Structures are given as C-alpha cells and as structure tokens.
Amino acid sequence: MTHLDTELQILKSETISMWELVILQMRKTREAFLQLDKDLAREVIMNEKRVNSYELKIDRDCEHIFALFNPVAVDLRFVLAVLKTNNNLERTGDIAEGIAKFIINAGEPFDQNLLKSARVIEMFDVGIEMLSDVLNAFENEDTALARSVFKKDENLDEINVKANSVVGNYIANNIDRIDESLYILSTIRKLERVGDQAKNIAEEIIFYIEAKVLKHRSQP
Amino acid sequence: MAGTILKAKNFNAFFGQNQVLKNINLDIMRNDVVAVMGPSGCGKTTFIRCINRMHELTPDATAEGEILVDDKNVYKMNLIVLRRKIGMVFQRPNPFPTMSIYQNAIAGYLLNGIKLTKSKKDEVVETSLKRVALWDEVKDSLHKKGTFLSGGQQQRLCIARAISLNPEILLLDEPTSALDPISTSKIEELIYELKKNYTIIIVTHNMQQAGRISDKTAFFYLGEVLEYNVTKEIFTNPKHEKTQNYITGHFG
Numbered sequence: 396m397t398h399l400d401t402e403l404q405i406l407k408s409e410t411i412s413m414w415e416l417v418i419l420q421m422r423k424t425r426e427a428f429l430q431l432d433k434d435l436a437r438e439v440i441m442n443e444k445r446v447n448s449y450e451l452k453i454d455r456d457c458e459h460i461f462a463l464f465n466p467v468a469v470d471l472r473f474v475l476a477v478l479k480t481n482n483n484l485e486r487t488g489d490i491a492e493g494i495a496k497f498i499i500n501a502g503e504p505f506d507q508n509l510l511k512s513a514r515v516i517e518m519f520d521v522g523i524e525m526l527s528d529v530l531n532a533f534e535n536e537d538t539a540l541a542r543s544v545f546k547k548d549e550n551l552d553e554i555n556v557k558a559n560s561v562v563g564n565y566i567a568n569n570i571d572r573i574d575e576s577l578y579i580l581s582t583i584r585k586l587e588r589v590g591d592q593a594k595n596i597a598e599e600i601i602f603y604i605e606a607k608v609l610k611h612r613s614q615p
Numbered sequence: 616m617a618g619t620i621l622k623a624k625n626f627n628a629f630f631g632q633n634q635v636l637k638n639i640n641l642d643i644m645r646n647d648v649v650a651v652m653g654p655s656g657c658g659k660t661t662f663i664r665c666i667n668r669m670h671e672l673t674p675d676a677t678a679e680g681e682i683l684v685d686d687k688n689v690y691k692m693n694l695i696v697l698r699r700k701i702g703m704v705f706q707r708p709n710p711f712p713t714m715s716i717y718q719n720a721i722a723g724y725l726l727n728g729i730k731l732t733k734s735k736k737d738e739v740v741e742t743s744l745k746r747v748a749l750w751d752e753v754k755d756s757l758h759k760k761g762t763f764l765s766g767g768q769q770q771r772l773c774i775a776r777a778i779s780l781n782p783e784i785l786l787l788d789e790p791t792s793a794l795d796p797i798s799t800s801k802i803e804e805l806i807y808e809l810k811k812n813y814t815i816i817i818v819t820h821n822m823q824q825a826g827r828i829s830d831k832t833a834f835f836y837l838g839e840v841l842e843y844n845v846t847k848e849i850f851t852n853p854k855h856e857k858t859q860n861y862i863t864g865h866f867g
Binding site for chain 2: 396400465466468470
C-alpha cells in the first residue's frame, strides 16, 4: 500500500463516519418530528456542529492530498468525489437542523392525518434509505446500488409535487392550523432536497468508479 | 502547418537478440508536445534515439520497420540532413567544454562546416539564446566557457544549440532530471514557448511534468506502446489498467 493509498483510506473512513452521523441526524429528526420531541430536536441542532467539523476536516484533508500527492486517474476522481460528497452531506446535515428548528417552533403535535396524507414520514424513510444506499454504494464501490437511488428520488419528487394540493386542502378546512401546515409543507420541501443530495452523491460515486459524468443528463 | 510530422510504422528495435521495441505505431502531430513515459527499461530512450538514428551507433543495435518524418523514412535519409531536422537534448547538460557560450550556440554550424558571416553568426547566437530565454543572463559574458553557467543555464544553452539549426523536431531525454525546481520550471516554460515553432518529444519520469507540459502522452511498457492519448485523458481516465497502475504509483 502506497502512502497515498493510506491517506485515501483515512479519507474514506472519515467520509463514512460523517455519513453515518448525517444519517443518524436524519433518523433523530424523523423521530423528533413524529413525536414533536423538542429535546431530541435540540440534540440534532447541537450535533450539527459535529457535521460541520467533519466538513472542515474532510475539506482540509482533500486539499492536503491534492497539494502533497498530486493524485491522478481513479485516485483523482475519488478525491474529487469525496470533496463534492462532503458538501452534499453537510447540506443534508443543514436540512436535518432546519427541520429540527421547525419542531422547536411548532406549538403542538402535528396532525397525524395530515402527516399520513402528505406522506411526510414516507419521505423521511425514503430519504434515509437513499442516504444509506449511497453510503453502501460508496463503501463497496457498487454503482448498481448507486443507480438505484435515481428511481427513489423520482418518488420523492412526486410526493413533493402532490403535497401542494394536500396541504392546501388541509389549510382550507383547518384555518386555525396554518402555521403547522406551513411547517409540514416546508419540511416536505426540505426532504425533497435530501433526495437531491443523495442523487448528487450517487452521481459522484458513478463518476469516481466508472469515470462517467451523469450530471445534467435527463436519463442517468 | 498542421498534420502529422512523425509516423512510426511497425517499428522494432533490437540490441543483439534482445528486442527492446515491439511493433511501435505512433503518429505525432506538428507542434505537439508528446511525453514519453513508462518504467525504466521500457524502451522510451531507445525510441527517441531511433528517431534521430543514434540507436544504430550502439554495436549490435538494429531496427526494423519505418519511422517517417515529413513522410520520408529516416533510415533512408542523409544522416546530416536528418540531424538538422531533429535536434536532441540529453539528461545532463553537456555544453562543449572547450567552447565559449557564443561558440556553443552556433556549434551546429561550426561542426557542420557551415560558413557564416560575423553578423549572421551574431544574429543566430542572439536569436537562439533569446528563444531559450538565456540572452539577458549571458549577453555580457558570451565569450566565457559554457561550463561556467549554472546547470539550468547550461541546459538552456544546450537547447539553444539544438534549435540554432532550426530543426523541426526536438527530442528531449529527461532534460530536467538533473535540475533544481526553479531551473526545471524555466525549461518547462521554455518548452511551452518552443512548441509554437517545434514539435517536441520529451522522455520524462516526472509525471506531473508530463501533465503540465504535454499535449499527448505515450505510455511505454516492456517495449510496447500500451496507450497513446491526449494527456488529460491519460491522467484522468486511462484506458489501460497498467497505465493507471503506473501513474497512480501501484506498479509491480
């Protein structure tokens, strides 16, 4: 194993650790959202600092690898992919923090019927599953698994589009619950972004393993 | 003038029974900088020594196939004409030790017995030294021995000597491996400038250098060209596993 291989291995381990933390953040946010557990939401907000620390550390490590080792070919693509994935994970962490803030600001537990009809928990589950799939794809260099998340992202997009009318109808019938409805709609928007981040990461994994650029293509 | 300047066709080279180049097929475009890379003993230097027929100077060395420069087989060309078309610079700076800087710069003319007027000589010396960005550093000491210069300056003097006869192709055999980073950087800038007028084939072990200065890279392995492509492709997405292993340092 060359010195560069060792550095790349460390970088991969750090990225996986950050990834696991972000997935945990999303899981806690889901739990806090479902139970309106404000303490758990505060914990998510506190832990966001750890996500940010990972981001800074991985950025710095990538910079050092570029400067000191001049990686090329698959090594270069790997470091580039990690650099971008790092950014996507940090944003996913921000999303979890943003939803946690809604939970803290919300006055009363969310209407379970609305959560069900707007399919919010399903969105949480699909988003978390996508993050786990791309993590496994990254760990095992499995591009087929990476590609599988594109379909799941379409599912999230569809739920997001339909949510407008679902939440709109709810507001029309529950005029006293506008704040709560808007929190839910905003959460749906954020969860749709989780899918986008996971999809971006999948594209980076495919780029690094297969040297194929899938960005901005209609049929990945 | 665009187009192919050098073409190797089914080219093989031997030292006695030992085949060191195997069926080389390579087209080099005019004004390209081509880096020749590969592990030690893969035939890089032999290849460029075949282009200007230095290979045949070694006892027992033979070659088969064709190397065409401007569509003419170098093995059928007059050697003096060929060497005027193709200049070469070696790993260690080797200005002629008994000659001054001035004489070194026009050594090609002196050694070929080409007579020049004093003013023409002055012009060739100044032009050649300016092309290698050495003029300002040596213009006041042109009659000192070339060996008084620093290693980097000596190497630029050798390049000036090689281009004074206006060759079409410059062969550079690890021209910076004996130089410090500043001198290396000057030679690399020089290569970038020289490519406007010349086609350059450079053997280098320094992969970052190949990446910085070359348009195309040929990867040699065990006497064969395994991969020849645009340098950006070779360094980002090499097609051959051995190329990838070599450039990422996983060879062997």
